[in-house]
Structures are given as structure tokens and as C-alpha cells.
Amino acid sequence: MDPRQRRQPQFPNRAYELNEETPVYVISVAAQLSGLHPQTLRQYDRLGLVSPDRTAGRGRRYSARDIELLRTVQQLSQDEGINLAGIKRIIELEHQVAALQARVAELSSAVEGAAVAMQQREAQVHASYRRDLVPYQDVQQASALVVWRPKRSSE
Numbered sequence: 105m106d107p108r109q110r111r112q113p114q115f116p117n118r119a120y121e122l123n124e125e126t127p128v129y130v131i132s133v134a135a136q137l138s139g140l141h142p143q144t145l146r147q148y149d150r151l152g153l154v155s156p157d158r159t160a161g162r163g164r165r166y167s168a169r170d171i172e173l174l175r176t177v178q179q180l181s182q183d184e185g186i187n188l189a190g191i192k193r194i195i196e197l198e199h200q201v202a203a204l205q206a207r208v209a210e211l212s213s214a215v216e217g218a219a220v221a222m223q224q225r226e227a228q229v230h231a232s233y234r235r236d237l238v239p240y241q242d243v244q245q246a247s248a249l250v251v252w253r254p255k256r257s258s259e
Contacts, residue, residue, distance in 0.1 A: 124172075127157035127165035134166035138174035145174065153177055153192055 122128065134156070135142040148154045149164065154173050156164040166174075173195070180186045180194065 124168040127167045127170075129166040129171065131156075131164045131166070134164075134171055134174065137171045138178065140174060140178060148174070148177060148188075151188055151192065153188065153195065 129137065131142050131145055135145055138145070145154070145164070145166075149156065154166075154170055154177065156166045156170050159165055177191055177195075180191050181188065186194070
């Protein structure tokens with residue numbers, strides 16, 4: 105069998121599926137990946153800049169998205185000279201923009217659905233029209249003369 109045709113194993117509950125939101129990195133690994141000191145990560149957590157998930161024993165677990173956010177915080181702080189309060193506000197605004205964009209997409213989808221429903225209803229109304237009616241067109245009186253004489257039954 106060709107290896108490209110092999111199917112991926114199916115997990116019934118997808119418990120083992122990892123994505124960028126999955127908290128898997130302990131603080132020492134997250135510090136190494138982000139290029140920051142573990143104490144800096146703890147400080148960012150206390151300030152609410154980057155809040156990792158916690159294990160049952162209260163240990164921090166960072167996701168790939170958290171690592172990327174740590175790098176962004178470092179870049180804004182060191183390269184752009186923005187203080188931590190400003191960085192926190194930037195992060196909050198970015199989250200707000202993302203939420204608003206999701207809401208706009210949701211509302212756009214709802215509007216499209218309503219438009220389709222309206223077109224279907226309009227088509228139903230048009231389909232219900234009586235077909236034995238003939239459209240009336242106004243004829244200019246000066247342009248045509250029609251004489252009609254009924255046949256007489258005696259002739």
C-alpha cells in the first residue's frame with residue numbers, strides 16, 4: 105500500500121490532538137523558546153500580560169500562542185520602547201478587535217441567510233401568481249381604430 109494513501113489514525117475524543125492553544129510547555133521551556141527569563145514570565149503573568157493555563161498543582165503551562173505573545177511583548181518593550189501598561193492595553197485592544205471581527209463575520213452570515221430566505225419567499229410569491237391574466241398595455245387612441253360588429257343571428 106502506498107504510504108500516501110494511508111489514513112490518519114482516528115481518535116474518538118481527539119484528546120491527543122495538539123494545536124496552538126494546547127498548553128504543553130512548562131515555564132523553563134517557555135522561557136527558552138521566548139528568549140526571556142522565567143522570572144520575567146512570572147512577572148508578565150502577575151501583570152496579566154500573558155496568562156498561561158494552570159495544572160492541578162498550580163504549575164504554569166504555556167501554549168504556542170502564549171509563546172508568540174511573549175515574543176510580541178518582548179519586541180514591543182525592547183524594540184518599540186512601549187511600557188508594560190501600554191503593551192497590556194495594546195493586547196486588550198487586539199483581543200477586542202478580534203472579537204469584533206468575529207461578530208461582524210457572524211452578522212454578515214446572518215444577513216446573507218436572511219437575504220437567501222427573502223429571495224426564496226419572493227420566488228414563492230411569484231410562483232403563486234395566476235397565469236391566466238394578461239398584462240395590459242395602454243394603446244394610443246389615435247394610432248388604431250377597431251370596428252367590431254356582432255354577427256346577427258338572422259343572417
